Amino acid sequence: MAQHFSLAACDVVGFDLDHTLCRYNLPESAPLIYNSFAQFLVKEKGYDKDLLTVTPEHWDFCCKGLALDLEDGNFVKLADNGTVLRASHGTTMMAPEELAEKYGWKAWKHFVSDMGMACRSGKYYVYDNYFDLPGALLCARVVDSLTQNNGQKTFDFWKDIVAGIQHNYKVSAFKENCGIYFPEIKRDLGRYLHSCPESVKKWLRQLKDAGKILLLITNSHSDYCRLLCKHILGNDFADLFDIVITNALKPGFFSHLPSQRLFRTLNGRMVVPPAAMGKNTEAKSVLENDDEQAALPSLEKPGWYSQGNAVHLYELLKKMTGKPEPKVAYFGDSMHSDIFPARHYSNWETVLILEELRGDRDRKPEESEPLEKKGKYEGQKAKPLNSLSEKWGSFFIDSISGLENTEESSIYTWSCKRISTYSTIAIPSIEAIAELPLDYKFTRFSSNNSKTAGYYPNPPLVLSNDETLTAK
Numbered sequence: 001m002a003q004h005f006s007l008a009a010c011d012v013v014g015f016d017l018d019h020t021l022c023r024y025n026l027p028e029s030a031p032l033i034y035n036s037f038a039q040f041l042v043k044e045k046g047y048d049k050d051l052l053t054v055t056p057e058h059w060d061f062c063c064k065g066l067a068l069d070l071e072d073g074n075f076v077k078l079a080d081n082g083t084v085l086r087a088s089h090g091t092t093m094m095a096p097e098e099l100a101e102k103y104g105w106k107a108w109k110h111f112v113s114d115m116g117m118a119c120r121s122g123k124y125y126v127y128d129n130y131f132d133l134p135g136a137l138l139c140a141r142v143v144d145s146l147t148q149n150n151g152q153k154t155f156d157f158w159k160d161i162v163a164g165i166q167h168n169y170k171v172s173a174f175k176e177n178c179g180i181y182f183p184e185i186k187r188d189l190g191r192y193l194h195s196c197p198e199s200v201k202k203w204l205r206q207l208k209d210a211g212k213i214l215l216l217i218t219n220s221h222s223d224y225c226r227l228l229c230k231h232i233l234g235n236d237f238a239d240l241f242d243i244v245i246t247n248a249l250k251p252g253f254f255s256h257l258p259s260q261r262l263f264r265t266l267n268g269r270m271v272v273p274p275a276a277m278g279k280n281t282e283a284k285s286v287l288e289n290d291d292e293q294a295a296l297p298s299l300e301k302p303g304w305y306s307q308g309n310a311v312h313l314y315e316l317l318k319k320m321t322g323k324p325e326p327k328v329a330y331f332g333d334s335m336h337s338d339i340f341p342a343r344h345y346s347n348w349e350t351v352l353i354l355e356e357l358r359g360d361r362d363r364k365p366e367e368s369e370p371l372e373k374k375g376k377y378e379g380q381k382a383k384p385l386n387s388l389s390e391k392w393g394s395f396f397i398d399s400i401s402g403l404e405n406t407e408e409s410s411i412y413t414w415s416c417k418r419i420s421t422y423s424t425i426a427i428p429s430i431e432a433i434a435e436l437p438l439d440y441k442f443t444r445f446s447s448n449n450s451k452t453a454g455y456y457p458n459p460p461l462v463l464s465n466d467e468t469l470t471a472k
Contacts, residue, residue: 014215016332034134065415073143082107090143254341263308357428
C-alpha cells in the first residue's frame with residue numbers, strides 16, 4: 001500500500017452528516033440528549049426522578065470507547081489486547097485491587113481479538129460517538145439508582161433505554177414533534193449546531209469542480225437531514241451532492257447483502273439534485289414529504305434515496321465514473337457505523353473525524369463559539385465530551401495500574417488500536433484540511449509507519465509525549 005493518501009487520487013468523496021459535516025455544540029447537545037432519555041425513563045417507566053438532575057461534575061464520566069456490560073452494570077475501558085484497564089459499577093470507579101480481582105489480566109469475556117468485535121450486542125454496548133455518550137452517563141446513574149434503592153446485582157433496564165430511543169428518534173418523530181430532542185432542535189438550531197465554515201463550503205465546491213462525485217450517507221432521516229443541511233450549508237445544499245442517502249442504517253449499509261437492504265425512493269419518486277445533472281439546472285422535483293416508498297432492485301441514477309447498500313451504490317459509481325474500480329474516500333466520526341464497515345466490507349479509504357484531537361490540543365474545544373452566544377443560554381453547561389475524563393483517563397492510552405511489586409507501564413487502548421487499523425487518516429474536523437490543496441499527500445496509518453503517522457495535523461499529545469508505550 002502507498003505510504004501517502006491524497007483526495008486528488010479519489011474518484012468519489014463521501015460524508016457522514018452528524019458530527020462530520022455537521023458539528024454540534026457539545027456542551028449544549030449532550031444535556032439535550034441526556035434529558036430526552038431521562039424524562040422518558042422517569043415519566044413513562046417510573047425511574048427515580050433524581051436522574052433528571054445533572055451537575056457539571058457528572059459529565060466527567062463520559063469517555064468514548066467505554067463498554068457497558070448489560071447484565072452486571074459494569075463499564076470497562078479496554079486495552080488493545082482486551083484486558084480491562086479501568087472499570088466502574090455504575091458511576092463508582094473500581095479500585096486497582098477490586099479491578100484485579102474482578103477481571104485479572106485476561107481479556108474481557110466479550111472481547112474478540114481480531115479487532116472486528118461488534119460495538120453492539122445483546123450482552124454489551126460500546127459507546128463510540130457523541131450521540132451515544134450522554135446515554136452512558138444515564139445508564140451508569142440508572143445502575144447507581146437500582147443498586148442503592150433496590151439492591152440489584154443483575155440488570156434488565158436496557159429494554160427501557162431502547163424504548164426511549166424509539167420514542168425520541170423513531171422515523172415519524174421529527175414530523176410529529178414527538179419526544180424532546182427534535183422539537184428542541186427545531187426551536188433553536190443555533191444553540192446546538194456550529195455553522196459550517198466558509199472554508200469547508202468552498203472546499204466542497206472545489207471537490208465538485210475537480211470532477212469528484214460527492215456522496216452524503218447518513219443514518220438520520222431525510223427530514224432531519226434537510227433541516228441540518230439547510231442550516232449549515234444553505235438552502236442550495238443539494239447542489240453539492242450527486243447522491244444523498246438518508247436512513248442508511250449503517251453499519252448494515254456496508255455489511256448486509258443487497259437483497260437484505262434495498263434502496264428506497266422517497267414519496268414514491270426520485271428526487272435528483274442539481275449536482276447530479278450538471279450546472280444551471282434545477283431539481284426535477286421537490287419532496288412534499290419524507291415517506292419511504294418503493295424498493296429498488298438496483299440503483300440506476302443519482303438522486304436522493306433512503307436505506308440501501310454499498311454494493312448497489314458502488315455499481316452506480318462504476319457507471320458514473322466509467323471506471324471498473326472507482327476509488328472512494330469516506331469521512332465519518334463513528335468507528336462502529338462509518339470507519340470499520342467502510343474499510344472492512346467495502347475497502348474504501350476512510351477519514352476519521354476525531355474531535356478528541358481538538359480537546360487534546362487546546363483544552364478549549366468549544367472556544368470557536370461565537371461571542372454573541374456566550375452568556376445567552378442559562379444553566380450550567382456540560383463539560384465538552386471531547387475533553388479528557390478524570391475518571392477514565394486518555395482515550396488513546398492508559399497505564400497498567402501499579403499494584404504492589406509491579407511496574408507501571410503505558411498501553412494503547414482498544415479504541416486507539418482500531419483507529420490505526422481501520423482509518424486511512426484521522427483529523428479533528430473537516431475544517432482542519434479544507435484549505436489544503438486537493439493533491440496534498442497525507443501520511444496514512446499503515447503497518448509500515450508509526451502508530452501516530454496518520455494523525456493530521458498532529459498526533460495526540462499523550463502519544464507524542466509517551467515513549468514507554470507497549471502494544472500487547
